[in-house]
Amino acid sequence: MKYSSEYRNKEKVKILVEKIKSVSSKPITIMEVCGGHTMSIQKYGIPSLLPENINLISGPGCPVCVTDRKYIDQSIAYARLDDVILTTYGDLIRVPGSSSSLENERAKGHDIRIVYSVLDAIKIAEENPEKKIIFLGIGFETTTPSSAVGIITAKQKGLDNFYVYSAHKIMPPAMSALIDEDVKIDAYLGPGHVTAISGISIFDFIPEKYGLGVVISGFEPVDILGAILLLVEQYEKGKPAVDIHYKRMVKPEGNIVAQQTVNKVFELRDDWWRGLGVLPESGLAIRKEFSKYDAEKVFEVEVEPTKKDGACICGTVLKGVAKPFECKLFGKACTPMDPVGPCMVSSEGACHAYYKYQSLN
Amino acid sequence: MKRENILLGHGSGGKLSHDLIDKLFMKYFDNEILASQGDSSILEVGSQTLSFTTDSFVVSPIFFPNGNIGNLAIAGTVNDLAVSGAKPLYLSAGFILEEGFSLSELEIIVKTMAEDAKKAGVKIVTGDTKVVERGHADKIFINTSGIGILAENRKGISSGEDIRVGDKIIINGAVGDHGMAVMAARNELKINSEIKSDCAPLNGLIDVAFEVTDKIKFMRDATRGGLSSVLTELFERKSFGVEIMEEAVPVHDNVSGMCELLGFDPFQVANEGKVVMVVDADAAEDVVAAMQKHKYGKEAAIIGEITGTHAGKGWIITSIGGKRVIDMLSGEQLPRIC
Known part of the structure; x- marks a missing residue:
């Protein structure tokens, strides 16, 4: 904690805020791509400190939020199979499917367990040889390596009752899709953990093709404000670039071993994103060599017809086009207790963060 | 979504619990004594x-x-x-x-x-x-x-009917110890920590506070749902607001570290030996000083005050000087914490 307190230092924050104020003259809209940033920005009340011309908007970087409702419906169908133990990160448990949620299914007696790591799911598989253990693999570049490790470990251990249902996605296609869709963004606050794995070269096309800056940021207030300052400086000078403002964690080349592990197990496929539709080569499927661990290949289930979004504007919120409180359901029909859309469920979801903290803007 | 079954979150002490009380238990058990809640x-x-x-x-x-x-x-x-x-x-x-x-x-x-x-x-x-x-x-x-x-x-302490703008909010020590101690004791996380539960009977400490002043206007023990739930109960539907200085709320380093690791907010984690008091501004410092001499109040502190602005809401001045609302825990955080 001593280490992180340096990045939460009030004096440093004050100096950064003053610098941002003195450098910034033009209106600028900065999208934080990552849900972790959204949460941190709201938790520390950062918008209340910034000048009015700086507009922070939340992006599509909450894996639970961008995932298709059909994924939840299919997970529920897996959980209802008699011999299945469904294992998942806690974030997914309350996401509404078309007519139920994993939380409700668990209350009805289906065996659904929250795990903190894929290795917990492997352990459950070893301890329950008569059961089939399905792990819900969800997340961006940050969590995909652990799903890959799960599959490789299962293979090494000779487990034949462990499966992954992949909803893994990669970040860059969504970042270009947003600009292609004319969402008003002037700069990207780049995802720190994603880049720690992938390296920064995956963002090079953003300044090159679109003329927008990307500054990779950590998750503490001093990190975020420092990155915002760099983005504002780039913008004022008209010199967009990819830069790292999180050097204690992110190396330019990323984590090569993790990249290799992911490439060994997964391959790109077109994937559906809430709010953005199908984006080419944006999702990760399990490679054929590992198909015996691929829940989609192994289990045949009947999945109920997927319900449409209705009045929920999660899709628009994920694009940064609307702020959560512009949704007529926000805080009324849709709360973390009784969420309508995934953005209200996930701890990284923009609606959840706004509902929880409502930083004074 | 229509609920057909009891969820773990109904026992969290947060919003689902309150919902269950309001919509089911109060509906059938309703009487004027129970209604004071x-x-x-x-x-x-x-x-x-x-x-x-x-x-x-x-x-x-x-x-x-x-x-x-x-x-x-x-x-x-x-x-x-x-x-x-x-x-x-x-x-x-x-x-x-x-x-x-x-x-x-x-x-x-x-x-x-x-x-x-x-x-x-x-x-x-x-x-x-x-x-x-x-x-x-x-x-x-x-x-x-x-x-x-x-x-x-x-008699007015339970309802807090005597609370006035300017009154100070006091807590007798660090928040989140019990919840994180129990969490760490559960094998599934494989976390070795030195965190100890704060579990303690508080009547002796409260007596000490009353020896200093009779101007203690409200008290709650911050158990499930943590400090946030108590504060929410304090300001909800009231004609005053609450302002908390995040930096003033004691949190042990190992607790905040573990909370960070697990994505919990220490303000929402359970305690078993913490009382939140609203005390007249004139007496607040004396109460804190007296509590600090008691074994269950060594880290007692003034953490905020009752405000005349933003009635019915609670604000936290964050450690970096930003502002945000105080929210009650919704859904399940840690089942079977007490």
């Missing part, structure tokens, strides 16, 4: 005013750093009485035991309860035991109810 009910019996409360304990694991389910069973009920302003006197103890549960562990728990009752100056005067088949309960569940006497001039 304090930690204890205030009963007029003859010429006496009594505080009456009940609580059940299902913590898992039953033994954790610095305590066991027996400590909770005494402290939980004693504290509910004490924060109503009452002097706790008599407790009941009901046990639901699982077939096969270790008798020696049961003896440790019962002995703990006897010692804590003595320390708190209460007597366990009635009890009950039931045993269910193996697998139909998890080792041991305990219910305790308690009665205390409430002095005439302390």
Whole structure:
């Protein structure tokens, strides 16, 4: 904690805020791509400190939020199979499917367990040889390596009752899709953990093709404000670039071993994103060599017809086009207790963060 | 989504619990005493005013750093009485035991309860035991109810009816210890921590505060749902607001570290030995100084105040000087924490 307190230092924050104020003259809209940033920005009340011309908007970087409702419906169908133990990160448990949620299914007696790591799911598989253990693999570049490790470990251990249902996605296609869709963004606050794995070269096309800056940021207030300052400086000078403002964690080349592990197990496929539709080569499927661990290949289930979004504007919120409180359901029909859309469920979801903290803007 | 079943979140002490109380229990049990929804009910019996409360304990694991389910069973009920302003006197103890549960562990728990009752100056005067088949309960569940006497001039404490703008908000120490100690004691996380539960009967500490002043206007023990839930209850539907200085709220380093790791907010994590008080501004510093001399109040601090602006809302001035709202825990955070 001593280490992180340096990045939460009030004096440093004050100096950064003053610098941002003195450098910034033009209106600028900065999208934080990552849900972790959204949460941190709201938790520390950062918008209340910034000048009015700086507009922070939340992006599509909450894996639970961008995932298709059909994924939840299919997970529920897996959980209802008699011999299945469904294992998942806690974030997914309350996401509404078309007519139920994993939380409700668990209350009805289906065996659904929250795990903190894929290795917990492997352990459950070893301890329950008569059961089939399905792990819900969800997340961006940050969590995909652990799903890959799960599959490789299962293979090494000779487990034949462990499966992954992949909803893994990669970040860059969504970042270009947003600009292609004319969402008003002037700069990207780049995802720190994603880049720690992938390296920064995956963002090079953003300044090159679109003329927008990307500054990779950590998750503490001093990190975020420092990155915002760099983005504002780039913008004022008209010199967009990819830069790292999180050097204690992110190396330019990323984590090569993790990249290799992911490439060994997964391959790109077109994937559906809430709010953005199908984006080419944006999702990760399990490679054929590992198909015996691929829940989609192994289990045949009947999945109920997927319900449409209705009045929920999660899709628009994920694009940064609307702020959560512009949704007529926000805080009324849709709360973390009784969420309508995934953005209200996930701890990284923009609606959840706004509902929880409502930083004074 | 229409709910057909009880979810773990219904027992969290947060919004789902409140919903269950409002929409089900209050609907059928409704009466003017229950409607006040304090930690204890205030009963007029003859010429006496009594505080009456009940609580059940299902913590898992039953033994954790610095305590066991027996400590909770005494402290939980004693504290509910004490924060109503009452002097706790008599407790009941009901046990639901699982077939096969270790008798020696049961003896440790019962002995703990006897010692804590003595320390708190209460007597366990009635009890009950039931045993269910193996697998139909998890080792041991305990219910305790308690009665205390409430002095005439302390009747307003439960409702907080005397709270005024400018009053100070005090807590007797660091938040989040109990929740994180229990969490760490659960094997599934494989976390080694030095975190100890703060479980303690608080009536002695509260007596110390009352020796300094009678201008204590509101008290709640911050258990499930943590500090945030108590603060939310304090300002919700009120004509005043609450402002908390994040930096002023004591949080132990190991607790904030573990919370960060797990994505929890220490303000929302359970405590078992923390009382939040609203005290007249003139007396606040003296109360804190007196509490700091007591073993359960060493880290006591003024953490905020009652404000005339933003009625019905609570704001936190964050550690970096930003502003945000205080929110109550929604849904399940840690099931079976007490």
